[in-house]
Amino acid sequence: MKSKVKRALSLFLAASMVFSMSACGGTSSETKAESKDTAATTAAAGETTAPSGEVAATKQINIEINGDPNTLAPYASSNNPRNRTIIYTIYEPLFHRLKFGGELTPCVGKSWKQIDATTYEVEIYDYVKDSAGNPITADDVVFSYQTAIDSGTQTGYVGSVTEIKKTGDYTVQLSLASEQVGVFSDSVNFVPIISKAAWDASPDEMIANPVGTGPYVLDSWTAGSSLTLVKNENYWQDSAVSGERQAVDKVVFKEITEAAQITVALETGDVDFAYDVQSSDLFHFKEGGDDEGFTTYQFLNILMQCIFFNCDESSVCADPKVRQAICYAIDNQAILSNIFNGEGELSTTFSNSLYADYQDSWKNLDYYSYNVEKAKELLTEAGHPDGITIRLLTNSSADHKRIAEIIQALLAEANIKVDITNYEAALFNTYVSDPKEFDAYVTQKAAGGLSVLVWKLSMDARMFNGVTKNFLKNDEFQKLLETALDAATNSPETVDAVRAWLDENVPIYAFCSGYKYYVHTDDLLTPCVSGETVFYPGMSEFADTWHRTVE
The missing domain is CATH 3.90.76.10 (Dipeptide-binding Protein; Domain 1)
Structure with missing residues (x-):
């Protein structure tokens, strides 16, 4: 069967989006490669449409996750969208x-x-x-x-x-x-x-025995291997009121930590939906690739890759000229090319074009275009004609380690020596909270649909004991931010005033946002993916001929 290609707009005005079940997953660029022989595929996987008078076979979906959730407690700290997929399938918010x-x-x-x-x-x-x-x-x-x-x-x-x-x-x-x-x-x-x-009855605050109101309940969990949820047979809500929330009977999360094995798992039929396919492997699943029967979704990631500078007076990066010099010495295109194969959006400010308050004029800003000579000039003005040494921290993310190495190589051209230290998440969070331990760190940032919320969660001194997350104390900036955050005074003008201050003083410098991809079998017709990060299998639409029955 000839492959079909269906493309939809991947960048959208976030504020105007209204949820509907029929369009839950349709905001991304989608490439669909159909099976050459649908009948053969169905026969190989097992018939899922019951003959007249028999009960239809129950559906199971296998989902890739790149790490064990460690806890299913409702109020545990987790920034991993894979964990949130599990949590929000068991529990529900207001x-x-x-x-x-x-x-x-x-x-x-x-x-x-x-x-x-x-x-x-x-x-x-x-x-x-x-x-x-x-x-x-x-x-x-x-x-x-x-x-x-x-x-x-x-x-x-x-x-x-x-x-x-x-x-x-x-x-x-x-x-x-x-x-x-x-x-x-x-x-x-x-x-x-x-x-x-339920909380009072739990022996472990629901770490391993969760009790939520959600459409699914825990069936089994083998740490480091898989976690299985099954339908909550006593689910309280009626689909006539809420829309379908139990579209599949069994959800199996399979831990696959090696990126190359994720592609293999899709190809061998071990998983049906994958978050973390390497961009270099995507061609297998796109139109013209050698693996048919899959759909890929491409979308701009809300996460911005960036560097936070230590603005405490104990750090060399407390000087705005030093921060500006470092920014000029970083080639954002090199980061986008090496980390995301050139696929994504170069930052022109500390924001992202997906945010509802992003302004078109920001797309054309001259945001520290790569200029080594300008970097050296600024270092000299800052009193460092022979260069400086900075301590750069990263967490255990492979991408962030690579970004740090790219920065290290680029900054060497401007006489800036970079000492890199990598830490696991817990230690990383400890050290970036101590201004004596670093000069800058590589991270990624996003927030709930607005630039001002990204800025708030990193830069609002009211949240961090009178300083920003990276130890900046500046009354002028704080006043600008509070004005833009206040619903009574929020406007394009007040938002742009914060943006302009951040661009000039660069306590945080954004590099880029890469494209992200999901890959799934094409009989998952409409995956419901919240904010392009959390997959709701029970709220998704499956073909009547869904290929996997409950094992």
Whole structure:
């Protein structure tokens, strides 16, 4: 059968997106290579359409993850979207936001209304139950939020919640610290709602025995190998109200840590959906490739690859001229080419064109275009004519290690010696919190659909004891940021004022955002992927002839 190609717009205005089940996964560029012989494929995999009078075969999907989740606790710290795929299949928040920067849709929460600038009332469905049969009431919502706050790991989601209280059996009132843009959405979109009864009964705070309200429950878990979820047979919500949430009967997450083996797993039929296919292997699955029967999705990653400079006075990078010199000595195209095979978007400011408040004029900014002589000139002006040495930290990410090595080679041309130290995640987070331990570190950043939220989570001194995450203390910048964050004064002009300050002073410098890809079998018709990072298998659309039955 001749291959077909179907392409959709990959860059979209995040603020205008409204969720619909029929278009859940359709915001990316999609290449579909169809099987040469559909009948043969179906016969080999096993017939999934039951003959008249028989019960249809149950569906199973195998999903690649690149690491063990380590914990299934609802309030554990995790920035890995693979872990969040598991967590948000077991647990549910008050509301979903299934499109990047899009609108909130009901989940445990039924509706919400704004009382005043910083106060909201949320009503939950009055028939919610967790997988153990415990009813969920307003008391449980309050308990869930208080537990999330007390955990200390959910600051990005509950850091702005000053109070949550019961106002009825199924209503709560949520008070926020400010009327900043995006604060309410983030506060109700991520926090799992659990029952106090289940939490109190758990011997391990649900680390290995999760009890949520979600459409799936834990069936088995072999650390370092696989984790299996099955349908919650007592799931509380009716698909007529919410749309399909249990489209598949069994979900198996298979851990594959070697990138080359992910391609093999797809080719041999061991997995049906993969997040982490190497870009160099994608040609196998695209039109004209040697592996047919697959669909690839290409989309611009919301994550920006960047460098955070230590702005504490103890670091050489406290001097803006030194930071500017380093930026001029970095060739962003070299990073995009080496890390993402040249596929992605070069940064022209500390933002990304996916963000709803990104301004078209930013696309043409001269953002420290590679210029070694300019870098040397700035170092001389800063009092370092013979160059400097900086300590550059990275985490264990292979991409970040490679970026650090590219930076090391580039900066050597400008008489800047770079000493690189790599740390595992826990140690990395410890050392970047100590201004005496580094001069700069490589990382990646994103936030909930707005540039101002990215800036807030890194640069709002109110969140970091009076300084930014990288130890900058500047009253002028803080005032600009607070003005742009305030819903009453947020405007293109106030947002651009923050952008201009960041560009000139560069406490953070963005390199690029690469394209990301998913690969899956083409009988997964419409994968539901939230914000292009979290896959909801139960909310996806499968062909009637889905190839894998429950094992």
